[in-house]
Amino acid sequence: MKAIRFDGTLNYVQDAPLPKREGETLVRVLLAGICNTDLEIVKGYAGFRGIPGHEFVGRVEESEDRALTGRRVVGEINAGCNRCDLCRAGDSRHCPERTVLGIHGRDGAFAEFLSLPARNLIEVPDSISDEEAVFVEPLAAACRILEQVSIDTSSRVAVIGDGKLAQLIVRALAGTGCRLTLIGKHEEKLELAKRAGAHAAMVGMKFEDKFDTVIESSGSASGLDFALDMVRPRGTVVLKSTHHKATPLDTSRAVVNEITIVGSRCGRFQPAINLLAGRNVDVRPLISDCMSIEDGLEAFSKAAAPNSLKVLLRVNDS
Amino acid sequence: MKAIRFDGTLNYVQDAPLPKREGETLVRVLLAGICNTDLEIVKGYAGFRGIPGHEFVGRVEESEDRALTGRRVVGEINAGCNRCDLCRAGDSRHCPERTVLGIHGRDGAFAEFLSLPARNLIEVPDSISDEEAVFVEPLAAACRILEQVSIDTSSRVAVIGDGKLAQLIVRALAGTGCRLTLIGKHEEKLELAKRAGAHAAMVGMKFEDKFDTVIESSGSASGLDFALDMVRPRGTVVLKSTHHKATPLDTSRAVVNEITIVGSRCGRFQPAINLLAGRNVDVRPLISDCMSIEDGLEAFSKAAAPNSLKVLLRVNDS
Numbered sequence: 001m002k003a004i005r006f007d008g009t010l011n012y013v014q015d016a017p018l019p020k021r022e023g024e025t026l027v028r029v030l031l032a033g034i035c036n037t038d039l040e041i042v043k044g045y046a047g048f049r050g051i052p053g054h055e056f057v058g059r060v061e062e063s064e065d066r067a068l069t070g071r072r073v074v075g076e077i078n079a080g081c082n083r084c085d086l087c088r089a090g091d092s093r094h095c096p097e098r099t100v101l102g103i104h105g106r107d108g109a110f111a112e113f114l115s116l117p118a119r120n121l122i123e124v125p126d127s128i129s130d131e132e133a134v135f136v137e138p139l140a141a142a143c144r145i146l147e148q149v150s151i152d153t154s155s156r157v158a159v160i161g162d163g164k165l166a167q168l169i170v171r172a173l174a175g176t177g178c179r180l181t182l183i184g185k186h187e188e189k190l191e192l193a194k195r196a197g198a199h200a201a202m203v204g205m206k207f208e209d210k211f212d213t214v215i216e217s218s219g220s221a222s223g224l225d226f227a228l229d230m231v232r233p234r235g236t237v238v239l240k241s242t243h244h245k246a247t248p249l250d251t252s253r254a255v256v257n258e259i260t261i262v263g264s265r266c267g268r269f270q271p272a273i274n275l276l277a278g279r280n281v282d283v284r285p286l287i288s289d290c291m292s293i294e295d296g297l298e299a300f301s302k303a304a305a306p307n308s309l310k311v312l313l314r315v316n317d318s
Numbered sequence: 319m320k321a322i323r324f325d326g327t328l329n330y331v332q333d334a335p336l337p338k339r340e341g342e343t344l345v346r347v348l349l350a351g352i353c354n355t356d357l358e359i360v361k362g363y364a365g366f367r368g369i370p371g372h373e374f375v376g377r378v379e380e381s382e383d384r385a386l387t388g389r390r391v392v393g394e395i396n397a398g399c400n401r402c403d404l405c406r407a408g409d410s411r412h413c414p415e416r417t418v419l420g421i422h423g424r425d426g427a428f429a430e431f432l433s434l435p436a437r438n439l440i441e442v443p444d445s446i447s448d449e450e451a452v453f454v455e456p457l458a459a460a461c462r463i464l465e466q467v468s469i470d471t472s473s474r475v476a477v478i479g480d481g482k483l484a485q486l487i488v489r490a491l492a493g494t495g496c497r498l499t500l501i502g503k504h505e506e507k508l509e510l511a512k513r514a515g516a517h518a519a520m521v522g523m524k525f526e527d528k529f530d531t532v533i534e535s536s537g538s539a540s541g542l543d544f545a546l547d548m549v550r551p552r553g554t555v556v557l558k559s560t561h562h563k564a565t566p567l568d569t570s571r572a573v574v575n576e577i578t579i580v581g582s583r584c585g586r587f588q589p590a591i592n593l594l595a596g597r598n599v600d601v602r603p604l605i606s607d608c609m610s611i612e613d614g615l616e617a618f619s620k621a622a623a624p625n626s627l628k629v630l631l632r633v634n635d636s
Contacts, residue, residue, distance in 0.1 A: 045570070086551070094575065096549035148576075155340070173570065224569060233404070233412035242570040249567040251542060252560040254581035258466075261579040263572035 002315075003111035004296040005052045009040050011255050012296050016051065019115040025063035027073060027116060029136045029315040031290075032056040032109040034303040035220045036165065037242055038102070042300065045242065046103055053109030053313075054102040057124060057133035065118040073121040074136040075114075076269060077101040080118075093266050110296060112315055120271050123308040130288070130318055135283040135310070138165060141240070142172035143275070144267030149213055149236055158211040159231050160196070161218030162189035164286055164310045165240060169217055170198045171281040173271075181211070183230075186307065192285055215240060221247045224261075225242045233257040238264050266268050286310045320633075321369045321429035322614040328360050330614050334369065337425050337433040337561040343381035345391065345434065347633040349608075350427040350453045352621040354483065354537045355560055360618065363560065364421055371427030371631075372420040375442060375451035383436040391439040392454040394433075394587060395419040400435075400437040411584050428614060430633055438471070440587050448636055449608070453601040453628070454590045456483060459558070460490035461593070462585030467537070467554055471495040475491050476548050477516070479536030480507035482604055482628045483558060487535055488516045489599040490590075501548075504625065510603055520616055533558060539565045544578075551575040556582050602627045 003016035020026065033055035040050045054077040060068045079099045080092025087095050101116065102108015123132045142165065150156060155178040159166050159282045162184025171184050174197040182193035190200035203206075203226075210232035216223040219239040225249050227237045237259055253262060275281040290312040291299040303311040321334035338344065351373035359366045372395040378386045383439040397417045398410025407415050419434065420426015442451045444510045460483065469475060472498040477484050480502025488500050492515040500511035500518045508518035519525075521544075528550035534541040535558040542565050555577055572579060593599040608630040621629040 014601050091552075096551075224567075233414075234409075239569055239573050242573050244570045246566040247565040249542075249569075250564045251557055251567075251581075254579065255557050255560050255583050256581070258581045258583055260581070263569075263575060263577045263579075265573055267414065 002293050005051055005054070006042055007049050010297060010300060012294065016111060018113055019111070021115040023064065023117070024115045025065065025068060025118045025121060026061040027058035027075065027114050027121070028061045029056050029058045029109050029112060029114055030072075030318050031130045031314045032315055033134045033138070034299060034311045034313065036163065036185075039153070039231035039300070039304050040242060041103065050102075051107040051111045052102040053111070054100070055134055055137045056114065057130050058114065060121065061113065063118055068118055068121060070132070071123045073123055074133055074269060075101065075116045075122070076120040076266075077103070077105065077137060079117055079120060082222070082273070099143075109295065110313060110315075112293075122273065125277050126217075128273070131275050131287060131312065132283055133290060134312060135168070135286070136269055136276065138281065139168050139172060139272035139275065140267035140269050141165070141265065142168040142267070143271045144264050145169065145215065145238055145240075145269070146172065146176070148262050148264055149232050149238060151176045151178050151213060155179065155212045155213060156209065157181070158183055158214045160214060160216050160227055161220075162186055162193065163217070163219060165209055165219070166217040167192060167196070167286050167309065168283070169240070170196050171283070172275065175280060176196065185247055186198035188307070189309070203224065211235065213238065217241055218225065219243070220245060221245045224249060228253050228259060231257075231259055234259070234317060236260045236262060238262045240264055290314055319430035320611050321371055322611065323373070324360055325367050328615060328618060329551065330612060334429055336431055337429070339433040341382065341435070342433045343383065343386060343434050344379045344434045345374075345376035346379045347374050347376045347401065347430060347432055347568040348390075348636050349429050350371060350631045350633055351452045351456070352617060352629045352631065353456060354481065357559060357618070357622050359421065366421055368420075368427040369429045370420040370521070371429070372418070373455045374427035374432065374453055375448050375454075376427075376432065378439065379431065381436055386436055386439060389441045390451070391441055392451055393419065393434045393440070394438040394584075394588060395421070395455060396584060397435055397438060428611065428631060428633075430611075431443065432543045435560060442591070443595050449605060449630065450463065450594050450601055453486070453604070454587055454594065454632060457486050457490060457590035457593065457599065457601065458585035458587045459483070460585070461589045462582050463500075463533065463556055463558075464490065464494070465585070466580050467556060469494045469496050469531060473497065473531060474527065474529045475499070476501055476532045478534050478541050478545055479547070479559075480504055480511065481535070481537060483537070484535040485510060485514070485604050486601070487519055487533055487558070488514050489601070490593070492516065493598060506625070508629070513603070527611070529553065531556065535559055537561070538565045542567060545581065546571050546575075546577060549575075549577055552577070554578045554580060556580045558582050577581065605630060608632055
């Protein structure tokens with residue numbers, strides 16, 4: 001099958017073997033999205049080798065769960081062992097034996113087909129288009145913040161970064177009614193945040209007050225230090241970015257100001273599906289480009305460009 | 319008056335001026351304790367110049383609050399502006415205009431006299447000796463953790479470090495009934511932790527399970543990275559140490575495992591006084607030495623030695 005592979009270098013291949021895994025479901029990928037984690041992977045993050053890609057919408061090709069066959073689905077990317085305490089408590093996202101689609105020990109979505117356990121797949125309602133459904137995974141990651149940090153109408157919240165994840169976070173948080181400010185570097189991306197209901201400010205702008213919660217989603221190693229500048233004493237910094245590099249942290253600042261730093265990763269899919277199905281969040285303005293998988297290398301280049309937001313790969317027709 | 323001063327180098331002086339501050343209370347220092355923060359200050363931490371020292375018990379020499387005069391007191395080290403929102407909410411520990419005794423903008427306790435606002439002073443019950451009272455400030459800092467993190471009998475808690483602060487943390491937490499393990503490098507300090515009711519383990523020992531909460535109080539820049547090794551997914555790391563150096567942090571580990579990192583600093587004095595007065599905590603085995611202020615430089619050297627715990631300075635007779 002056609003696929004984009006990373007083996008130290010990124011390549012488009014036509015002869016990748018079908019990803020058959022005992023007892024799992026085979027999914028024909030329709031659309032896949034390029035995430036910052038994918039861009040970090042090709043810089044060496046997580047030491048991954050194989051087919052990257054973890055944001056997708058697809059159609060079930062073959063499954064032991066007969067009811068799934070032919071259904072249009074999105075998929076939870078963490079495949080747990082299904083036996084440990086965490087998996088049995090429903091949290092396979094932190095199973096120590098887990099594989100992660102296109103990130104750790106499991107080929108991903110930049111291919112004609114992918115394999116996942118049937119329990120990882122969720123059917124997409126007809127009211128959500130392919131172009132929207134491919135955002136379920138990153139939007140779920142944005143919604144995850146609301147399960148970890150208490151945010152309400154009185155909260156002053158800053159989102160650092162203006163890229164795809166930052167834009168989704170703004171959209172996931174807008175419904176709380178909090179006082180939301182996105183801080184970024186690109187005029188047109190600030191405009192997008194404003195259209196989603198946030199205030200927006202260029203990096204370097206001075207603020208009279210510090211923020212209760214600062215969400216670091218810049219994808220830059222210096223973002224955490226900047227977040228510590230912006231947060232009030234006893235406030236919260238949420239870390240959403242994964243980098244390949246270690247970040248120098250003056251831990252004394254976190255101690256003296258008693259800052260809480262919350263690592264935040266994947267979220268449950270259902271809240272994200274609800275936001276999209278209810279038309280509470282419009283992700284379509286975040287699509288920069290949609291390219292064929294054959295042009296995958298060019299798509300990666302485009303996704304890495306500073307003015308870019310989400311670049312989608314069209315893998316199969318719907 | 320006699321004092322230990324830091325002006326780029328540490329010196330014993332006999333002619334320091336009396337610390338008179340308008341409207342404040344003058345305290346004759348009886349005993350003062352040397353803390354790791356003091357050792358960091360003489361390495362450059364916080365850019366402090368002047369008389370360090372923030373752990374003390376003293377007797378009120380002169381105060382506008384007549385009832386205080388002659389009383390034996392300990393003192394909250396943060397002196398807020400008394401006007402801002404934080405101060406008015408009772409949290410002058412985070413007032414942006416605050417001075418901090420012997421740490422920031424205010425001479426400290428390694429001197430015959432110190433000055434603090436009357437509202438910072440708390441009388442010490444007779445049942446608490448001078449040698450115990452001098453531990454109120456650091457024990458309050460240890461107790462602070464219990465206001466920030468939920469710890470109960472089911473919690474698996476590791477304390478990293480076996481120095482004075484780590485030992486106080488073990489003693490402050492023992493009352494929760496949590497499953498408590500101190501991880502350190504010095505056999506005799508591990509023994510002290512065991513006598514306080516904790517398990518104790520040498521660094522390098524393998525543990526079958528990760529910990530729910532890991533408290534970094536090693537005073538070492540590598541402690542945070544080690545803490546991230548020891549904590550379970552979605553667990554909590556508490557940062558208690560302040561260093562002069564930035565710490566390299568692989569933030570991706572905190573993100574992927576969704577770790578919460580909690581900066582923790584000063585605490586309210588009353589819980590610490592209660593623990594000492596109720597004989598729930600015995601701090602006396604933590605005293606390595608008690609030396610005269612004239613021997614303050616030697617006392618600093620002793621406090622920095624690896625086998626040392628708390629070194630006290632006797633400043634005035636009780």
